[in-house]
């Protein structure tokens with residue numbers, strides 16, 4: 364549902380857009396992604412799982428989304444396997460789930476037989492009986508990916524070469540700071556700043572409500588960047604809606620940019636490239652790619668409306684949408700309290716379940732308690748209930764004994780219609796690893812971090828497990 | 842995807858202008874007719890396939906068309922040194 368009275372800089376409520384998803388028509392606003400517009404319309408199922416055809420909902424809000432694969436448009440503009448979380452809404456958009464969650468599915472019937480179906484059941488069974496050639500097509504169709512296009516692509520695509528001294532990957536707090544720092548301290552250095560989203564700032568907007576300095580910092584910094592950009596012979600190139608997806612030898616990096624909406628641009632006499640491949644050769648690479656949240660693990664955690672905490676927060680703050688009215692946050696770190704406070708601010712019920720025992724709480728935990736949010740500390744979620752959608756959870760008190768978690772006391776049930784979890788953050792080290800760099804496990808942050816020293820490469824921000832945005836600014840200034 | 846500094850053109854150019862030409866410092870035997878089949882095979886076919894810093898030959902196919910020497914790490918693909926023939930030999934190579 365979409366919250367009334369919610370203000371967001373990114374959603375333009377004056378411009379309603381209509382679109383079609385799985386043959387039904389809906390309305391969204393300019394600035395929505397397909398996923399956020401569907402949450403606003405209470406569409407919660409996006410796909411089916413491979414083996415039993417279980418219905419799947421959204422889990423993330425960006426590139427980390429594993430379920431919501433869709434295909435866009437038809438005919439010569441058909442594009443398979445896009446993430447609903449990355450498709451920007453435009454008027455007249457039509458999309459179909461890659462594996463339709465609404466059609467009848469025979470796999471749901473065999474679910475009671477799961478005891479007899481080990482991992483890899485379909486492949487193993489049919490390969491043994493030498494009927495693979497007969498069933499392959501139908502099994503592939505179940506796999507959850509869109510069909511390959513059959514018609515010639517009507518759109519235009521382009522590629523451009525760039526040469527720069529510095530390439531910064533990631534336009535969040537750390538990336539913006541690093542770009543400004545370099546541009547200010549040199550008169551000749553050319554900088555390219557690449558960011559995945561439509562707006563610079565990464566996750567910072569989540570702090571806007573509670574922290575006025577975050578708003579002014581963001582405003583000032585983006586304006587300063589634009590000053591560098593909007594001059595003749597600018598040394599700064601900003602590539603938004605762009606993904607740096609490959610790093611080759613000698614700092615040759617490829618970036619794929621999708622135009623503002625991803626919309627097909629063949630209309631009338633003008634034709635604009637829908638996607639542009641930027642081939643960048645650079646002297647130095649700065650990785651400010653940030654971190655992805657990881658989920659907490661428990662039984663049946665694949666039900667729809669079990670999401671990542673930071674994604675729920677982003678849907679709420681950036682788009683003003685949420686997919687439940689009775690929310691439980693579950694996690695092992697402080698970030699869930701930030702989400703809880705934002706949810707509570709919008710007068711939606713929420714509880715927090717924290718695996719960590721009480722004692723030595725940080726400021727934000729105390730703040731959440733003060734706001735009247737019910738906080739259960741030292742509890743773990745054992746199981747989620749519900750057939751397709753989560754309806755409730757089973758929790759139990761847990762404590763650490765030696766190096767193992769032990770349950771204590773009996774379990775109890777809680778009702779909820781949205782569970783958001785956070786099991787910590789994984790730095791986005793993928794790009795760094797393309798060209799032979801290694802990661803190492805850091806005990807403090809419980810995450811794999813990029814190797815410390817590497818020629819012509821630096822890292823800053825939450826890729827090196829820095830959580831707080833002001834720390835990321837300081838880190839990037841080095 | 843390498844950037845290679847051609848020692849003749851004195852410019853850093855993209856790899857697709859160049860072609861690799863095998864391991865460097867392999868001298869043609871003085872008296873080929875006196876060699877056994879094994880020795881001849883060794884000269885023609887067998888290479889060290891070295892892991893680490895490796896001297897090799899490249900040719901600037903779409904440029905000056907000259908052959909030259911490159912010292913490249915076969916692990917990181919970093920190019921550590923380039924030289925014209927004669928500047929570096931099998932005796933004084935680093």
Ligand SMILES: [Zn+2]
Pocket residue numbers: 847848849850851901904905906907
């Ligand atoms: Zn040359």
